[in-house]
Amino acid sequence: xxxxxxxxxxxxxxxxxxxxxxxxxxxxxxxxxxxxxxxxxxxxxxxxxxxxxxxxxxxxxxxxxxxxxxxxxxxxxxxxxxxxxxxxxxxxxxxxxxxxxxxxxxxxxxxxxxxxxxxxxxxxxxxxxxxxxxxxxxxxxxxxxxxxxxxxxxxxxxxxxxxxxxxxxxxxxxxxxxxxxxxxxxxx
Amino acid sequence: xxxxxxxxxxxxxxxxxxxxxxxxxxxxxxxxxxxxxxxxxxxxxxxxxxxxxxxxxxxxxxxxxxxxxxxxxxxxxxxxxxxxxxxxxxxxxxxxxxxxxxxxxxxxxxxxxxxxxxxxxxxxxxxxxxxxxxxxxxxxxxxxxxxxxxxxxxxxxxxxxxxxxxxxxxxxxxxxxxxxxxxxxxxxxxxxxxxxxxxxxxxxxxxxxxxxxxxxxxxxxxxxxxxxxxxxxxxxxxxxxxxxxxxxxxxxxxxxxxxxxxxxxxxxxxxxxxxxxxxxxxxxxxxxxxxxxxxxxxxxxxxxxxxxxxxxxxxxxxxxxxxxxxxxxxxxxxxxxxxxxxxxxxxxxxxxxxxxxxxxxxxxxxxxxxxxxxxxxxxxxxxxxxxxxxxxxxxxxxxxxxxxxxxxxxxxxxxxxxxxxxxxxxxxxxxxxxxxxxxxxxxxxxxxxxxxxxxxx
Numbered sequence: 001x002x003x004x005x006x007x008x009x010x011x012x013x014x015x016x017x018x019x020x021x022x023x024x025x026x027x028x029x030x031x032x033x034x035x036x037x038x039x040x041x042x043x044x045x046x047x048x049x050x051x052x053x054x055x056x057x058x059x060x061x062x063x064x065x066x067x068x069x070x071x072x073x074x075x076x077x078x079x080x081x082x083x084x085x086x087x088x089x090x091x092x093x094x095x096x097x098x099x100x101x102x103x104x105x106x107x108x109x110x111x112x113x114x115x116x117x118x119x120x121x122x123x124x125x126x127x128x129x130x131x132x133x134x135x136x137x138x139x140x141x142x143x144x145x146x147x148x149x150x151x152x153x154x155x156x157x158x159x160x161x162x163x164x165x166x167x168x169x170x171x172x173x174x175x176x177x178x179x180x181x182x183x184x185x186x187x188x
Numbered sequence: 189x190x191x192x193x194x195x196x197x198x199x200x201x202x203x204x205x206x207x208x209x210x211x212x213x214x215x216x217x218x219x220x221x222x223x224x225x226x227x228x229x230x231x232x233x234x235x236x237x238x239x240x241x242x243x244x245x246x247x248x249x250x251x252x253x254x255x256x257x258x259x260x261x262x263x264x265x266x267x268x269x270x271x272x273x274x275x276x277x278x279x280x281x282x283x284x285x286x287x288x289x290x291x292x293x294x295x296x297x298x299x300x301x302x303x304x305x306x307x308x309x310x311x312x313x314x315x316x317x318x319x320x321x322x323x324x325x326x327x328x329x330x331x332x333x334x335x336x337x338x339x340x341x342x343x344x345x346x347x348x349x350x351x352x353x354x355x356x357x358x359x360x361x362x363x364x365x366x367x368x369x370x371x372x373x374x375x376x377x378x379x380x381x382x383x384x385x386x387x388x389x390x391x392x393x394x395x396x397x398x399x400x401x402x403x404x405x406x407x408x409x410x411x412x413x414x415x416x417x418x419x420x421x422x423x424x425x426x427x428x429x430x431x432x433x434x435x436x437x438x439x440x441x442x443x444x445x446x447x448x449x450x451x452x453x454x455x456x457x458x459x460x461x462x463x464x465x466x467x468x469x470x471x472x473x474x475x476x477x478x479x480x481x482x483x484x485x486x487x488x489x490x491x492x493x494x495x496x497x498x499x500x501x502x503x504x505x506x507x508x509x510x511x512x513x514x515x516x517x518x519x520x521x522x523x524x525x526x527x528x529x530x531x532x533x534x535x536x537x538x539x540x541x542x543x544x545x546x547x548x549x550x551x552x553x554x555x556x557x558x559x560x561x562x563x564x565x566x567x568x569x570x571x572x573x574x575x576x577x578x579x580x581x582x583x584x585x586x587x588x589x590x591x592x593x594x595x596x597x598x599x600x601x602x603x604x605x606x607x608x609x610x611x612x613x614x615x616x617x618x619x620x621x622x623x624x625x626x627x628x629x630x631x632x633x634x635x636x637x638x639x640x641x642x643x644x645x
Contacts, residue, residue, distance in 0.1 A: 165400060169396065175388040176386075
């Protein structure tokens with residue numbers, strides 16, 4: 001009976017020790033590599049891969065990688081989170097990104113670290129070719145055949161009536177001149 | 189022994205009354221014009237301050253970016269509908285009683301449009317950039333529709349004001365003669381287009397007026413509909429209302445009638461037009477005002493009952509600010525002072541007289557200004573994100589510019605009164621002779637004194 005209690009006590013202590021034990025950190029910091037095309041066209045949707053390896057070069061699986069870039073708006077700057085992905089068995093996290101800034105863009109991949117690995121960060125610069133308006137209007141109802149011509153037709157109709165009225169005014173003026181001429185003739 | 193005064197016929201008396209303001213100017217006129225000019229001058233100083241220092245001198249900021257200026261824009265465009273309703277609609281329905289008041293209505297339209305169109309430009313910190321709207325504007329934008337419809341309406345209204353003036357310009361040309369300064373003699377000569385009232389001229393003028401009166405009604409309706417779409421097509425919950433078009437048009441006609449009643453009363457008193465603008469004119473317009481009180485009440489009930497029943501999203505905030513919050517004094521003044529009381533003043537027989545109608549019109553006009561204020565500012569105050577609501581209060585610059593606009597409006601009317609008759613002489617005379625033919629009364633049986641030369645009717 002005594003041995004039984006002792007044995008259960010040992011098992012419980014072992015389980016508690018396992019539960020609160022701090023796992024040992026890996027020997028060195030992991031490496032993070034961001035693979036991105038060097039040159040893209042504005043508006044392209046590109047695929048980026050972030051590969052996470054430990055100091056021995058072994059792939060780190062099931063780690064969350066964050067993709068971000070720096071941005072500023074109305075005098076306020078900061079990191080804009082573009083997305084996050086989890087590494088697969090090869091330590092690869094894949095992202096898709098639509099390039100919407102012309103010139104060059106710097107994209108950053110960040111591994112925040114976990115119980116075994118320290119954090120890691122890397123960046124890649126891509127050159128973006130081209131320029132132009134990327135925004136496409138999707139709001140509203142698209143009725144085939146309806147366009148600016150309706151506005152032009154409406155306005156054209158109204159202004160045509162104004163022109164007709166102007167023509168009538170010239171006829172009035174001409175009629176007045178004619179009457180004056182006749183009246184002048186009669187007087188003469 | 190008192191001298192026997194010859195009985196003056198209707199037409200000479202009408203001419204004398206209508207032309208009197210063009211030939212005689214009292215001290216009161218100069219005093220009024222001077223006062224108005226001073227207010228306009230102060231407003232120009234306020235605007236120069238805004239031009240120098242930018243919109244920071246106004247109460248407008250990033251979250252409430254429209255205030256008094258856009259309120260005034262909607263208000264002035266609204267009262268410009270006076271001309272359309274009174275003149276075009278009543279003319280097309282051949283309502284004979286309209287003849288003494290059409291000129292004033294058309295007048296209000298043109299002057300109100302001129303002032304209304306200024307306010308979007310005043311609202312710009314950089315007025316020089318208004319050209320960008322034309323250069324870079326996109327036809328899909330309600331702002332472009334607004335510019336196009338307002339310019340079209342202003343042009344149409346000027347033509348519509350001018351056409352019935354031609355015979356009256358001829359009257360001024362023939363009757364005033366040397367009494368008018370040289371430049372005015374030249375002006376009447378040119379503006380009358382050599383009017384001799386020949387059958388051909390009468391026919392052409394009739395066709396032109398007929399075309400314009402039919403056209404100007406849809407143009408006017410389109411203007412205020414498009415003005416409402418500037419709000420309704422913006423992503424703001426209180427403006428998300430499919431009824432905004434007809435609601436704004438009804439409000440515009442309502443305020444237009446009110447403005448006309450006030451102008452009628454002022455000019456009737458100042459220029460002794462009692463024979464032509466009778467109490468019945470006020471009562472008729474009062475009935476129209478009362479009808480629009482009911483239409484506006486219906487629109488309001490329909491809007492608030494449907495939105496209030498659901499109370500979705502930001503409606504809760506908007507309803508609270510409107511009915512019990514910071515806009516409650518405005519809303520309840522509009523509802524009671526601007527709608528219920530004017531309606532009662534007109535419908536109750538004890539107050540259905542000139543004073544009652546004028547007070548009702550004044551209250552309705554102020555009420556409509558207040559309504560435009562809480563539509564514009566209240567709509568923008570509803571937060572789009574979870575931040576505390578912004579506040580807006582107009583600064584002295586905005587109040588001064590508003591005062592200058594009202595003074596300028598009155599000043600232009602005061603000056604124009606000196607240029608042409610405020611009542612359409614030839615239309616009144618024509619209507620009078622038609623009535624005399626239709627109803628053979630004693631006075632019609634008496635042959636009237638005729639002008640020596642029938643050149644203006």
